[in-house]
Ligand SMILES: Nc1ncnc2c1ncn2[C@@H]1O[C@H](COP(=O)(O)OP(=O)(O)OP(=O)(O)O)[C@@H](O)[C@H]1O
Ligand SMILES: Nc1ncnc2c1ncn2[C@@H]1O[C@H](COP(=O)(O)OP(=O)(O)OP(=O)(O)O)[C@@H](O)[C@H]1O
Ligand SMILES: [Mg+2]
């Protein structure tokens with residue numbers, strides 16, 4: 170097999186405060202192939218953005234990358250000089266940040282910032298860059314792009330800014346696009362359009378996408394693999410169809426049950442996972458999900474769960490009951506073999 | 509506009525907005541200036557104790573309506589009444605009451621929190637400004653609020669920069685609830701949290717509504733959530749309300765083309781058929 174585009178190995182991130190060191194990201198490992206669209210979903214605060222920031226090498230003190238390797242086409246990004254890394258950032262890897270306002274300079278026009286982003290990675294004239302910027306904004310669905318490109322960030326609505334940040338990330342023609350909640354502030358019609366745009370970029374340019382989202386609907390529409398995080402670890406990965414139909418990890422199952430669907434009975438209490446998400450520094454022993462897990466058995470509190478392969482390339486679930494739950498699934502589906 | 513925006517109940521509405529217009533100049537001014545009509549003749553009413561949703565196109569003016577209601581931006585024309593009084597003609601005392609009874613959770617959780625203050629200080633700020641209780645009472649209230657939104661006391665001493673996006677969002681919600689307001693504007697308040705916490709917060713908002721009779725103006729892109737919690741809603745496009753009515757009317761028999769387009773674009777968690785309504789439309 171060829172080298173994956175991105176390979177993250179044993180990545181841990183640590184934060185130090187007065188009380189000592191916490192590890193909000195613990196030994197995270199996964200691969201991403203060129204052309205692949207990977208959804209990263211999971212609990213709020215589980216480390217999705219931290220994973221993205223670590224890949225971009227943007228973890229700032231008091232945080233640090235405590236261990237691990239981040240290989241881009243086999244080259245370890247953690248070994249690069251600051252200058253080399255700056256070239257990778259916004260070049261081979263581009264990121265759409267969760268918080269669009271903080272990614273923009275408030276005192277520069279949108280035109281200025283986009284033109285700069287384009288010229289940083291390709292030697293084109295200012296006029297050509299401006300035309301490209303207008304095209305990109307149009308592609309990302311900003312109406313009247315040509316007349317509104319001279320605006321300042323605060324003059325745009327939340328969703329319009331989000332599209333500016335998407336345009337900015339696409340400007341560099343990246344090999345890997347990391348989108349952190351890129352479509353959450355968008356109405357569903359615009360969202361569908363962005364999903365189509367991202368899908369096209371993957372198909373046309375062979376880029377890969379790591380799509381961080383809370384919207385399991387959008388993830389279903391865009392992604393071919395789903396990876397779930399809980400308490401600083403990846404607890405399950407599977408191909409999308411399999412994941413939505415037969416989640417193996419009890420957390421994945423609970424997450425899918427909490428999705429509010431359009432056809433749900435109105436004015437009802439929504440299904441939520443009982444209890445609160447754990448905090449870095451106070452992760453429960455054994456499997457971090459065990460205090461909230463309806464299937465937990467004594468071993469779950471005592472030992473870290475094994476990584477159980479679940480039948481496809483790179484698919485796994487980190488669960489003591491993974492084997493059983495998989496077997497149960499295989500039995501139940503005996504007539505209808507797994508995809 | 510055909511559908512009614514007026515609640516059927518007899519009592520005076522909590523909020524009455526009439527013919528609201530907001531124009532902005534964009535860009536640097538001079539010859540490059542370009543006028544944007546952000547809100548173009550919006551009228552609506554919100555009843556005490558109800559949840560009213562505002563959905564629609566990104567950039568259609570939803571947040572601008574909220575800002576004018578909060579007195580953060582003056583309207584170009586039109587009127588806004590809160591508890592029967594014109595919010596733009598209030599005296600000092602009236603303003604103080606408005607600030608207590610009307611709260612907002614902003615769309616952008618991280619940017620809306622003071623980055624130099626700890627979570628505890630942020631949530632305590634409205635209590636201090638309005639001189640609620642003594643130090644100890646305020647402290648207890650802060651911890652009560654933290655618990656309510658599912659944050660741990662460990663979070664209380666942290667700066668917003670040490671929290672995840674969804675955690676910041678919950679700090680914003682706790683702050684908004686601090687003074688037990690009559691109306692809370694929730695501008696995309698639950699879009700940045702995971703589905704389980706979202707469900708928890710929505711259940712919590714519903715419980716609080718039953719308990720205290722607080723009303724919500726719920727601005728959201730998530731139509732499934734809107735359907736679940738808002739009995740009445742309005743759909744905005746290009747600064748106007750293009751359709752308004754009850755949940756049953758708008759979701760069951762959408763009249764406007766834009767509303768239908770919106771419903772067709774709702775993605776469901778099913779990779780085999782992520783846009784069920786889009787499909788039916790095409791195959792029909
Ligand atoms: N500077 C910091 N000091 C201490 N802890 C931090 C710091 N920055 C982040 N964390 C912690 O790291 C954890 C992971 O944060 P991260 O932003 O990656 O979450 P996330 O999965 O992206 O969540 P969300 O979906 O809410 O955006 C959180 O619990 C957060 O509190
Ligand atoms: N301070 C401002 N100066 C100039 N134009 C502005 C300003 N604030 C908002 N606008 C413009 O007003 C219009 C409506 O913006 P608003 O923020 O109300 O939209 P929205 O419906 O909340 O959108 P979203 O769903 O993306 O948040 C947009 O075209 C926006 O660019
Ligand atoms: Mg995040």
Ligand SMILES: [Mg+2]
Pocket residue numbers: 326327328570571572615695
């Ligand atoms: Mg808005």
